[in-house]
Amino acid sequence: MFDLPDMPDKEYARHNEATKALWEAFHVNQHDRTPIRLNTNPRMLMQDPAYNTKALTYQEYMTDPDQMAQGVLEWLYWTRFFLPGDHEQGLPDAWQLYIDFENIYDAAWFGAPIAFHKDQIPYAAPLLHDDNKHMLFDRGIPEPFAGEWAERALSFMAYFEARAREGWTFLGRPVKAPVSAPFMGTDGPFTTAACLRGPTAICTDLLTDPDYVKALLEYITEAIIVRMRAWRECLERPMQEPVFHSADDSVEMLSADQYREFVLPQHRRLYDAFCPDGERGIHLCGNAQRLFPLLKQELNITHFDTGFPVDFAQFRREMGPEVLLSGGPRAPLFVEPMPDVLLAETERILASGICTGGRFILQEGNNLPPRTPLPYCRAFYELGKRMGKRCGNPATQ
Numbered sequence: 001m002f003d004l005p006d007m008p009d010k011e012y013a014r015h016n017e018a019t020k021a022l023w024e025a026f027h028v029n030q031h032d033r034t035p036i037r038l039n040t041n042p043r044m045l046m047q048d049p050a051y052n053t054k055a056l057t058y059q060e061y062m063t064d065p066d067q068m069a070q071g072v073l074e075w076l077y078w079t080r081f082f083l084p085g086d087h088e089q090g091l092p093d094a095w096q097l098y099i100d101f102e103n104i105y106d107a108a109w110f111g112a113p114i115a116f117h118k119d120q121i122p123y124a125a126p127l128l129h130d131d132n133k134h135m136l137f138d139r140g141i142p143e144p145f146a147g148e149w150a151e152r153a154l155s156f157m158a159y160f161e162a163r164a165r166e167g168w169t170f171l172g173r174p175v176k177a178p179v180s181a182p183f184m185g186t187d188g189p190f191t192t193a194a195c196l197r198g199p200t201a202i203c204t205d206l207l208t209d210p211d212y213v214k215a216l217l218e219y220i221t222e223a224i225i226v227r228m229r230a231w232r233e234c235l236e237r238p239m240q241e242p243v244f245h246s247a248d249d250s251v252e253m254l255s256a257d258q259y260r261e262f263v264l265p266q267h268r269r270l271y272d273a274f275c276p277d278g279e280r281g282i283h284l285c286g287n288a289q290r291l292f293p294l295l296k297q298e299l300n301i302t303h304f305d306t307g308f309p310v311d312f313a314q315f316r317r318e319m320g321p322e323v324l325l326s327g328g329p330r331a332p333l334f335v336e337p338m339p340d341v342l343l344a345e346t347e348r349i350l351a352s353g354i355c356t357g358g359r360f361i362l363q364e365g366n367n368l369p370p371r372t373p374l375p376y377c378r379a380f381y382e383l384g385k386r387m388g389k390r391c392g393n394p395a396t397q
Contacts, residue, residue, distance in 0.1 A: 001070045002051040007081060007171070012090030019086045029358050034350075034388035035086045036362045036381055037326075042075040042100055043121060047370035051078075059116040062101065065156045069163075072097055073170045082374060084381035094174045097160055099153050105182040107195035108149040109142060109227065110220075126198035133197065133212065141223040144183070144230035153181045184231045188248025189221045189266045196220075203253055206262065213262055221266040225273050244275030245282065245303065252286030259291050264298055271299055279303065281324075285366045293318055307331070307366035312354040321357025327365045329380075334364060334372040339379050346380055350387040362388060 025031040045051040046061065061067050073095055080089050104114050107124030116122045128135060145154060160177040168175040186192070193216050194202050205213045232239055248267070251259055271280055280300055284291070285307025292315065295301040302323050304315075308330035315325055328349060333342040346362075354360050362384045368377075 001054065001056065001067070002045045002074050002078075003053045004045075004051065004074060004078060005082065007077075010090075012088075016088050016090065019088060022086055026358075026361075031358060032389060033385060034355060034358070034360050034362050036384040036388065037085045037087060038083060038364055038377055038380075039367045040075070040079060040083065041102075041367070042071045043102075044368065044370050044372075045075055045078060046071065047119065047121075050371075057116065057118070058102075058120075058122050062122065063152070065159045068100055068156065069097060069160065069175075072100055073175065077171065084374075084378045091171060091173055094176050095170050096176050096179075098178045099156055099181055101149065101153070101182045103187055105149055105153075106187050106192040106224070109147055109183065110136060110192070110196055110223070111142070111147065112196055114149075124195045126196060126201070128197045128201075128216075130201075133201075133216075136196070137215070137219060141219075141226055144227040145234070150183055153183060157181065180235060180237065181231055183227055184235065184237065186224045186228065186246060186270070188246060188250070189217050189224060189270070190254070190263045191248050191250040192220050192224070193217055194250040194253070199250065199253065206254075206258060210262070217262060217266050221269055225270065228274070239274070240278075241275050242278040244271065244278060244280055245305070246270060247283035249283070249285050249288075251284065251291060252288040254291075256290050256294055260294065260298075264294070267295075267299055271301075281305065283366075289315065296323065305366070310365065312349050312352040316353050316356055322359060324359040324361070325354065326361040326363055328362050329365060331364050331366060331369050334376055334380075335369050339373075339376045342376060343379060343383055346383055347387060350384070355388070 022031055022033070022035055026035050042061075046056065046058065049055075056067065056071070061071055076092075076095055079087065080092065101108075102121050104112075104122055104124045107127070108114055110127065112124040112127040114122050115125045144150070157178055160175075164175060164177040190202075193213070197205065197216070202213065205216075229239060231237075246267075248263070251263055254263065279302060281303030282295060282301050283305040285305075287309055289306075289310055292304060295304075296319060304319075304323065304325045304327075306325060306327035308327075310325075310327050312325070312327070315323075319325070329342055329345040333345060336342060350362070364380075
């Protein structure tokens with residue numbers, strides 16, 4: 001479907017053995033260097049005309065199971081054979097397919113219209129306006145499996161399962177049907193509220209109608225928990241997990257006091273429902289560092305997946321050596337005309353003190369932009385391997 005290079009003639013066993021050992025050591029904090037990863041998804045191919053020579057659109061990709069499956073498989077091929085990083089490379093024992101609904105699924109499930117524009121990922125347009133902003137309260141909690149996008153996920157999964165039973169293969173290796181669905185998780189209650197109401201309107205509501213914001217967030221959180229439990233039961237997945245990660249990028253619009261008043265109670269409900277006693281993590285890819293100490297103190301979140309901006313030295317001072325941060329140079333640096341600034345910023349971050357204690361994963365902040373030159377990724381990876389040796393066992397610091 002995409003214009004991709006042929007499979008290189010290369011041996012991956014040594015890399016995969018070293019990568020497996022690195023991650024096993026990292027999980028017990030006995031690693032000799034920081035792990036390095038680059039976060040991508042199929043938009044790396046969809047939004048790069050050098051790969052997407054047939055001009056496949058997101059509307060075609062997200063509404064046709066064959067197009068989605070082929071797109072995901074070819075992206076997996078691209079990551080395993082061409083993207084540098086501490087991930088398994090080469091042909092897998094089997095290809096693990098998944099449902100790629102990007103970040104629209106929460107708002108779409110509540111009924112928000114999905115907008116598709118040329119050369120862009122889709123987004124959920126606001127559903128709640130000043131003349132109908134109580135509409136969802138009147139409707140009640142949506143049925144977990146109803147609606148265009150939930151029904152599409154079910155039909156895609158059934159289709160993929162049928163193909164897998166028939167012996168589906170890609171590049172000579174079996175293709176496994178998805179074992180999860182987007183509706184088992186969430187991108188966060190405040191982010192969903194910002195999608196449904198519109199970011200300007202929800203911020204205005206915080207000042208002019210705070211009781212409405214609290215009611216909306218309570219409604220959204222309760223509905224999401226009901227949905228997540230129903231989908232987990234349907235797919236025979238555990239209701240509670242020893243490690244649970246969520247997100248809520250739109251909280252970057254809030255002050256610490258606003259977060260504590262409006263969103264913290266809903267985050268507490270969510271984490272208590274699905275990870276009452278385990279390790280908790282959160283992805284916040286905007287300017288939200290002022291909230292990190294609060295998240296640690298109030299919710300016992302100890303894994304932070306970040307974007308930009310982040311003050312890495314401040315993070316380690318405030319959060320302590322035992323808290324995990326995933327982050328690195330801001331994503332736009334990967335598409336600069338030359339890689340010099342990217343590499344200088346990577347070096348600055350690694351020298352900032354963030355590696356103290358070893359709880360650091362080097363990555364882009366956050367997510368790798370389409371059209372990033374692969375040689376820049378290689379240079380970033382090689383620099384990280386050299387300088388990352390400063391991380392590792394706290395006893396050797």
